[in-house]
Amino acid sequence: MAAGDFQVPLISPAEFAKEKIKALQDYALLTGQSLANLFRRPLYVTDMVQQADLIGVGSLPIVILTGGFTGAVLALNSASTLSRFGSLTLIAQLVSVGMVTELGPVITGLMVAGRNSSGMASELGSMTVTEQIDAMRALGTDPTKKLVTPRVVATVVMLFFLTIISDLLGLVGGNMVSSFLLGLDSRQYWTSAWQSLVWRDVTTGLIKPVLFGFVISTVGCYFGMSTRGGTQGVGRSTTQAVVVASVMILVVDFFVTKLLITLLGYR
Amino acid sequence: MSAPTLPLDMTAPAAKQQGGEAIRFENVTLAFDDKVVLDDISFRLPHGETKALFGVAGSGKSTILKLALGLMKPDSGHIHVLGEDVTQMSEEALFGLRRQIGMVFQESALFDSRTVRENVAFRLMEEGSVSEDEIDRRVREALSFVELERTVDMFPSELSGGMRRRVAIARAIVTQPEILLYDSPTGGLDPVTSTTIVELIVKQRDVYKTSSLMVTHRLQDAFIMATHYFDRNANKMLPLPKGVHCEVPMAFLILRDGKVIFDGDLDDLAKTRDEYIREYIA
Numbered sequence: 001m002a003a004g005d006f007q008v009p010l011i012s013p014a015e016f017a018k019e020k021i022k023a024l025q026d027y028a029l030l031t032g033q034s035l036a037n038l039f040r041r042p043l044y045v046t047d048m049v050q051q052a053d054l055i056g057v058g059s060l061p062i063v064i065l066t067g068g069f070t071g072a073v074l075a076l077n078s079a080s081t082l083s084r085f086g087s088l089t090l091i092a093q094l095v096s097v098g099m100v101t102e103l104g105p106v107i108t109g110l111m112v113a114g115r116n117s118s119g120m121a122s123e124l125g126s127m128t129v130t131e132q133i134d135a136m137r138a139l140g141t142d143p144t145k146k147l148v149t150p151r152v153v154a155t156v157v158m159l160f161f162l163t164i165i166s167d168l169l170g171l172v173g174g175n176m177v178s179s180f181l182l183g184l185d186s187r188q189y190w191t192s193a194w195q196s197l198v199w200r201d202v203t204t205g206l207i208k209p210v211l212f213g214f215v216i217s218t219v220g221c222y223f224g225m226s227t228r229g230g231t232q233g234v235g236r237s238t239t240q241a242v243v244v245a246s247v248m249i250l251v252v253d254f255f256v257t258k259l260l261i262t263l264l265g266y267r
Numbered sequence: 268m269s270a271p272t273l274p275l276d277m278t279a280p281a282a283k284q285q286g287g288e289a290i291r292f293e294n295v296t297l298a299f300d301d302k303v304v305l306d307d308i309s310f311r312l313p314h315g316e317t318k319a320l321f322g323v324a325g326s327g328k329s330t331i332l333k334l335a336l337g338l339m340k341p342d343s344g345h346i347h348v349l350g351e352d353v354t355q356m357s358e359e360a361l362f363g364l365r366r367q368i369g370m371v372f373q374e375s376a377l378f379d380s381r382t383v384r385e386n387v388a389f390r391l392m393e394e395g396s397v398s399e400d401e402i403d404r405r406v407r408e409a410l411s412f413v414e415l416e417r418t419v420d421m422f423p424s425e426l427s428g429g430m431r432r433r434v435a436i437a438r439a440i441v442t443q444p445e446i447l448l449y450d451s452p453t454g455g456l457d458p459v460t461s462t463t464i465v466e467l468i469v470k471q472r473d474v475y476k477t478s479s480l481m482v483t484h485r486l487q488d489a490f491i492m493a494t495h496y497f498d499r500n501a502n503k504m505l506p507l508p509k510g511v512h513c514e515v516p517m518a519f520l521i522l523r524d525g526k527v528i529f530d531g532d533l534d535d536l537a538k539t540r541d542e543y544i545r546e547y548i549a
């Protein structure tokens with residue numbers, strides 16, 4: 001194919017690699033700063049609360065819906081598999097461990113990524129292209145302190161609680177399916193769901209949202225703050241933020257799961 | 268001369284040394300990718316002077332203001348602002364210095380999620396040590412300076428371009444900084460609003476003795492500033508009396524192709540033989 005067929009100007013692989021490494025470096029720097037700011041004054045508590053409200057309360061409906069339906073469909077799918085082996089009663093264990101260790105954190109993470117990584121990228125992106133970020137720096141305020149750190153803290157805290165809510169709703173969804181569609185005893189469902197959870201599952205399930213929350217907010221803020229090229233650039237950053245945050249959640253999920261299995265030594 | 272009462276009672280900056288310089292650019296060079304925007308630029312802005320930066324679009328005027336604030340770094344050269352070399356300062360150290368400088372951005376750059384009051388008060392609220400009443404008083408003062416008291420609870424999106432520009436000026440002057448940087452303060456405005464803004468800048472220069480750089484692509488505005496002064500008693504801008512040799516601290520700096528092709532006052536400008544400049548003055 002001739003070079004002229006491409007819409008975008010071709011850049012050499014070396015140039016491309018250099019650009020990506022620079023981006024990675026900037027991302028690492030922003031991430032480091034957002035954490036270091038926790039130990040520097042001023043700490044913008046009001047901004048944190050405001051963001052927490054935006055992220056937490058705003059995401060509640062979708063987290064309830066996705067959590068509930070994920071648990072329900074997990075129960076449905078497991079039922080058809082389990083009934084083949086004649087152990088339909090294991091359904092509670094499957095839903096419970098599946099939701100708490102894996103699906104609760106990942107589904108919630110992906111939902112919040114879709115909603116808030118994009119929100120942060122577009123908000124900070126428009127602030128960047130309209131020079132509001134520069135104006136803030138010019139007024140003597142550090143945008144990483146005022147804008148990034150509050151978003152990171154708020155997302156980490158809220159994703160933690162949203163995940164717990166999602167886990168619970170998943171169990172409720174599984175319960176609905178098992179009692180109304182499969183005719184299993186509800187009390188037995190809850191007892192075995194509860195008993196099958198060991199502390200390692202719970203630990204895994206609670207470490208993940210902390211990491212995912214960190215990924216969602218830092219990626220969203222990074223793409224927002226590095227936006228170039230007007231309103232078109234804002235659109236691009238927004239899309240990139242969601243894509244990168246979602247992929248990173250799944251990648252981080254794999255490695256964290258592997259690491260925790262090794263560290264906590266189970267299965 | 269008896270000291271006339273100022274129309275505004277704003278805290279004057281601690282020390283406005285006479286003589287010395289507010290800003291000094293030394294052999295500053297900056298390129299974006301392969302495009303050289305500033306090529307070995309040197310100039311100085313003495314304390315209390317207002318210097319109009321003039322040049323065609325894309326000649327690097329906004330870039331000069333951003334460099335002075337340390338918002339970007341030059342490829343080479345040094346920039347001294349209030350005695351400190353901003354090219355050698357960390358972002359953390361720059362935040363302190365920037366509190367003594369006010370900047371009016373080309374597109375105003377108001378925080379669009381905050382009201383006019385919150386925009387103007389931003390710096391005072393960030394300082395944390397100013398009481399609510401004091402903030403309120405100073406915001407009202409700054410807004411009355413730009414004649415926009417009534418917009419205090421509005422959002423930037425509800426204002427016209429000229430009003431946004433004036434709010435941006437109020438935000439920049441609310442702490443009465445030592446240095447003001449105006450980026451095209453009259454760009455794209457109707458003649459009446461332009462004149463109001465020119466008058467505001469002249470007032471800053473003559474009443475508060477603020478050192479400033481003012482980007483403009485309209486030389487007429489700068490000419491008005493060089494031929495008028497702000498009369499405190501009349502509380503308005505008046506033409507300099509003819510005959511009497513009376514000068515205002517106003518200078519011009521003209522950029523072309525990344526170089527400074529003119530740096531001097533109105534008299535020098537009238538005498539210049541540079542074809543390019545003569546064409547503009549005419």
Ligand SMILES: Nc1ncnc2c1ncn2[C@@H]1O[C@H](COP(=O)(O)OP(=O)(O)O)[C@@H](O)[C@H]1O
Pocket residue numbers: 299304322323324325326327328329330331
């Ligand atoms: N962040 C940037 N990245 C790349 N090029 C830039 C950037 N900022 C400014 N430029 C380029 O530098 C030149 C000078 O810009 P600027 O200082 O905004 O000019 P003006 O005199 O119109 O204010 C322009 O050609 C512009 O395209």
Ligand SMILES: [Mg+2]
Pocket residue numbers: 328329330373450
């Ligand atoms: Mg400009």
